[in-house]
Amino acid sequence: MKSDLDALMQARNLDALLVLGSAEHNPPMYYLTGGGHVSGATLIKKRGETPVLFCNDMERDEAAKSGLPTRSMSLYPFSELMKEAGGNQSLANALGTKKMLADLGVTKGRVGIYGHVELGSAFAALTQLQRIAPDLELVGEHGMDSVFIRAMETKEEAEVERIRRMGQITTEVVRLTAEFLTSCEVREDEVLLNEKGEPLKLGEVKDKIRLWVAERGAELPEGFIFAIGHDAGVPHSAGNPEDLMRLGQTIVYDIYPAEAGGGYFYDFTRTWSLGYATPEAEELYGQVKEIFDKLWENFDLNVSFKQYQRMTCEYFESKGHKSQLNFGSPTEGYVHSLGHGVGLNIHERPFSGLMTGDDHRLSPGVVVTSEPGLYYPERGMGFRIEDTFWVRPDGRMEMLADYPYDFVLPMKKWKKK
Amino acid sequence: MKSDLDALMQARNLDALLVLGSAEHNPPMYYLTGGGHVSGATLIKKRGETPVLFCNDMERDEAAKSGLPTRSMSLYPFSELMKEAGGNQSLANALGTKKMLADLGVTKGRVGIYGHVELGSAFAALTQLQRIAPDLELVGEHGMDSVFIRAMETKEEAEVERIRRMGQITTEVVRLTAEFLTSCEVREDEVLLNEKGEPLKLGEVKDKIRLWVAERGAELPEGFIFAIGHDAGVPHSAGNPEDLMRLGQTIVYDIYPAEAGGGYFYDFTRTWSLGYATPEAEELYGQVKEIFDKLWENFDLNVSFKQYQRMTCEYFESKGHKSQLNFGSPTEGYVHSLGHGVGLNIHERPFSGLMTGDDHRLSPGVVVTSEPGLYYPERGMGFRIEDTFWVRPDGRMEMLADYPYDFVLPMKKWKKK
Numbered sequence: 001m002k003s004d005l006d007a008l009m010q011a012r013n014l015d016a017l018l019v020l021g022s023a024e025h026n027p028p029m030y031y032l033t034g035g036g037h038v039s040g041a042t043l044i045k046k047r048g049e050t051p052v053l054f055c056n057d058m059e060r061d062e063a064a065k066s067g068l069p070t071r072s073m074s075l076y077p078f079s080e081l082m083k084e085a086g087g088n089q090s091l092a093n094a095l096g097t098k099k100m101l102a103d104l105g106v107t108k109g110r111v112g113i114y115g116h117v118e119l120g121s122a123f124a125a126l127t128q129l130q131r132i133a134p135d136l137e138l139v140g141e142h143g144m145d146s147v148f149i150r151a152m153e154t155k156e157e158a159e160v161e162r163i164r165r166m167g168q169i170t171t172e173v174v175r176l177t178a179e180f181l182t183s184c185e186v187r188e189d190e191v192l193l194n195e196k197g198e199p200l201k202l203g204e205v206k207d208k209i210r211l212w213v214a215e216r217g218a219e220l221p222e223g224f225i226f227a228i229g230h231d232a233g234v235p236h237s238a239g240n241p242e243d244l245m246r247l248g249q250t251i252v253y254d255i256y257p258a259e260a261g262g263g264y265f266y267d268f269t270r271t272w273s274l275g276y277a278t279p280e281a282e283e284l285y286g287q288v289k290e291i292f293d294k295l296w297e298n299f300d301l302n303v304s305f306k307q308y309q310r311m312t313c314e315y316f317e318s319k320g321h322k323s324q325l326n327f328g329s330p331t332e333g334y335v336h337s338l339g340h341g342v343g344l345n346i347h348e349r350p351f352s353g354l355m356t357g358d359d360h361r362l363s364p365g366v367v368v369t370s371e372p373g374l375y376y377p378e379r380g381m382g383f384r385i386e387d388t389f390w391v392r393p394d395g396r397m398e399m400l401a402d403y404p405y406d407f408v409l410p411m412k413k414w415k416k417k
Numbered sequence: 418m419k420s421d422l423d424a425l426m427q428a429r430n431l432d433a434l435l436v437l438g439s440a441e442h443n444p445p446m447y448y449l450t451g452g453g454h455v456s457g458a459t460l461i462k463k464r465g466e467t468p469v470l471f472c473n474d475m476e477r478d479e480a481a482k483s484g485l486p487t488r489s490m491s492l493y494p495f496s497e498l499m500k501e502a503g504g505n506q507s508l509a510n511a512l513g514t515k516k517m518l519a520d521l522g523v524t525k526g527r528v529g530i531y532g533h534v535e536l537g538s539a540f541a542a543l544t545q546l547q548r549i550a551p552d553l554e555l556v557g558e559h560g561m562d563s564v565f566i567r568a569m570e571t572k573e574e575a576e577v578e579r580i581r582r583m584g585q586i587t588t589e590v591v592r593l594t595a596e597f598l599t600s601c602e603v604r605e606d607e608v609l610l611n612e613k614g615e616p617l618k619l620g621e622v623k624d625k626i627r628l629w630v631a632e633r634g635a636e637l638p639e640g641f642i643f644a645i646g647h648d649a650g651v652p653h654s655a656g657n658p659e660d661l662m663r664l665g666q667t668i669v670y671d672i673y674p675a676e677a678g679g680g681y682f683y684d685f686t687r688t689w690s691l692g693y694a695t696p697e698a699e700e701l702y703g704q705v706k707e708i709f710d711k712l713w714e715n716f717d718l719n720v721s722f723k724q725y726q727r728m729t730c731e732y733f734e735s736k737g738h739k740s741q742l743n744f745g746s747p748t749e750g751y752v753h754s755l756g757h758g759v760g761l762n763i764h765e766r767p768f769s770g771l772m773t774g775d776d777h778r779l780s781p782g783v784v785v786t787s788e789p790g791l792y793y794p795e796r797g798m799g800f801r802i803e804d805t806f807w808v809r810p811d812g813r814m815e816m817l818a819d820y821p822y823d824f825v826l827p828m829k830k831w832k833k834k
Contacts, residue, residue, distance in 0.1 A: 020536060024640060025442075037640055037655035057748050058653040074746040079772055089559045115536045119437060123530050124557030126540060140541030142506045207634060210677070214631030217624060221638075223441065223454055223678065236475040238454035260627070261640060329491045331474050355496060 001154050008147040009047045015109030019043040021117040025221060025262035027344040028114040028148040033066035035261045044104050054100050094128035108135035114148060153341060153349040154365035160390050163367055166266035167388060167401030169216040170257055174270060176212050178409055181274060186414040190247040202228060203241025218257040222346050225254035233377030235336055247275035250381040256346050265346045267369045269386030275411045281381055284374050285407045288383045291315045291372045301395040305352040305360045309338040312372050321374060324354055332376055339369040342388055364393045418571050425564040426464045432526030436460040438534040442638060442679035444761040445531040445565040450483035452678045461521055471517050511545035525552035531565060570758055570766040571782035577807050580784055583683035584805060584818030587674055590629040591687060595826055597625060598691060603831040607664040619645060620658025635674040639763050642671035650794030652753055664692035667798040673763050682763045684786045686803035692828045698798055701791050702824045705800045708732045708789045718812040722769040722777045726755040729789050738791060741771055749793055756786040759805055781810045
């Protein structure tokens with residue numbers, strides 16, 4: 001939680017945090033400012049103190065909405081910094097940052113560096129800053145273990161409510177997608193037809209999904225996956241817009257919308273086969289569903305997340321599939337990890353990889369996904385089921401959105417002969 | 418243009434470019450890969466050679482769509498890198514990157530660093546990389562003067578066509594917005610009413626705009642500005658969703674959609690006053706329009722952009738307003754610069770600021786905005802007109818989308834008494 005930041009800074013001996021970039025689509029900045037239309041800011045948080053937001057005069061009203069104390073960048077006129085820097089922009093930026101830090105009393109000690117930004121400029125400026133401020137130690141924290149990711153790991157109830165709301169939007173959109181697909185006419189060769197009687201392309205379905213998400217005021221900042229057949233068998237294939245929608249092929253539909261402006265995400269996957277499924281697909285889907293249910297029954301408070309990844313690998317290997325447990329990095333079978341935290345980042349702590357530490361646990365307050373899957377691109381099929389759940393402060397596990405797990409979706413205007 | 422990259426590298430004595438991050442919403446990576454669903458990649462381009470894309474196995478098909486040679490990250494197993502790094506993730510990342518560079522023969526020389534990424538991880542890994550590969554000189558190029566921004570400055574015709582297409586979408590959405598607003602019923606106190614007969618909030622209009630953009634397959638990755646009254650007088654205020662829409666107040670509508678997935682932007686602004694305008698607002702709008710037209714008549718091939726910023730400042734100061742020419746960083750009057758290049762970045766070269774170099778010119782192939790404005794938040798009003806134009810290879814200036822400049826939009830169901 002946000003209130004953990006000072007203790008985390010203390011534990012890592014960080015005297016200040018320096019966060020760069022815009023307020024939107026920039027999780028650490030969003031976390032402290034609440035987002036808003038602040039396009040380029042510098043935030044400095046000293047340990048034990050309220051963060052201070054340095055912003056452009058043009059964005060002063062937006063910056064003030066953060067509720068944080070703000071200071072105008074015009075106190076550090078770029079023309080004077082450029083003169084002082086002999087025309088070197090990176091040095092000018094470094095001089096400005098050094099002055100901002102000094103004005104808050106940060107002239108020595110360890111300063112953590114954060115923000116989703118253009119790397120070239122930032123790396124150049126930080127290298128200069130380190131040179132002109134040798135008493136400061138600039139600390140790059142690994143993004144998946146930074147004080148922010150640690151603080152964000154445990155959600156406040158208000159954050160969970162926002163994630164839950166995104167879950168409602170997500171499942172509404174998924175329901176509309178299922179209704180649309182199952183209402184289509186079907187051609188002799190099992191290709192779906194669109195409203196104009198033409199073969200329905202996957203890209204058309206994706207366009208509708210984007211629209212349904214936008215209608216609900218959400219965004220798809222990281223895209224989404226809607227893939228059929230071979231592409232469903234490649235976990236991160238987004239799907240080929242030119243593919244035709246057909247009966248009897250597996251469709252992996254993995255959708256992770258976020259609040260507009262770079263807010264909280266939800267993460268969700270279903271696998272469908274329209275009209276009917278092949279016996280092989282039915283069997284593999286049944287295995288994914290079986291381990292999904294078994295995991296749900298077994299998730300327990302404060303157990304390390306990777307134990308469930310191990311359980312999933314063991315289950316799939318017992319069924320004859322490859323997994324990361326004994327096959328390195330397979331490209332067929334169960335090829336990824338079980339889940340991850342979800343919040344302002346689509347992937348955040350805790351993680352479930354077999355090599356993650358024991359401190360990645362189902363602790364009270366985490367919001368995580370469970371997403372076992374099987375992938376056989378050469379056989380033209382793939383499967384994944386994913387829900388997002390909250391480990392409540394009372395230790396109960398709560399799915400944040402409900403949606404049926406039907407694999408075969410019956411077509412309203414088609415029957416198997 | 419992309420074909421300029423090798424010459425730019427040569428001029429800066431860069432032996433290789435190292436680009437980090439996802440393919441979407443990451444201009445340098447998008448520029449070389451064409452976008453697509455590649456969530457975490459490393460791209461290395463040696464001078465004079467085709468870039469090589471290192472990617473996750475799960476994203477191999479998406480990566481292949483770039484048309485670039487790809488290599489699997491599984492050749493650099495993270496478990497082994499972690500062992501070698503004694504469990505230090507940043508060092509493990511640095512070791513992996515060092516090996517990738519070495520496998521392409523980059524073991525010494527100057528390597529430019531790029532990508533829109535989480536800064537903490539990258540800074541930590543690059544600091545480690547610099548330490549373990551002392552024969553490499555890692556060069557952070559300032560984002561607004563990097564080889565990429567230089568290459569991107571001159572557009573190919575195919576890029577201009579994509580920007581033009583976004584201009585069509587932009588003006589369609591603006592037209593729908595005007596039609597919607599002017600069709601509203603108006604209450605006795607000059608507040609607009611929505612379809613339900615309730616006072617129309619600015620946030621409702623913004624929701625419709627988002628939807629109209631999404632319906633056309635575009636995104637608003639940087640948000641947009643739709644602000645009325647006081648907020649219209651603050652150039653980067655996004656507008657307060659709770660404000661009521663009223664007659665006779667200035668509305669600044671600045672919208673900059675991009676192709677879905679982090680592609681090309683368009684940038685456009687109009688200022689409206691619904692039903693009628695105050696004489697003061699009419700006069701100020703007239704000034705903005707006058708200098709806008711004068712600029713358009715005067716834009717000339719290969720002239721430095723800042724000359725037009727100077728012309729704009731002089732014009733506004735002659736009318737009694739403050740500007741950056743003689744008033745530092747004013748918060749009233751003409752408070753910003755005239756324009757900027759537009760492409761995969763909403764703001765890119767050339768720039769028009771008074772302090773930019775003479776090499777920021779209206780050269781053949783640039784696509785730039787012209788956006789003079791006046792801002793008086795204390796008087797509750799602001800004004801800006803902006804169009805995007807292309808300096809054609811034949812030297813002609815071409816607006817990339819047409820839209821009327823009417824300031825007062827007559828209401829269909831209301832007449833001034």
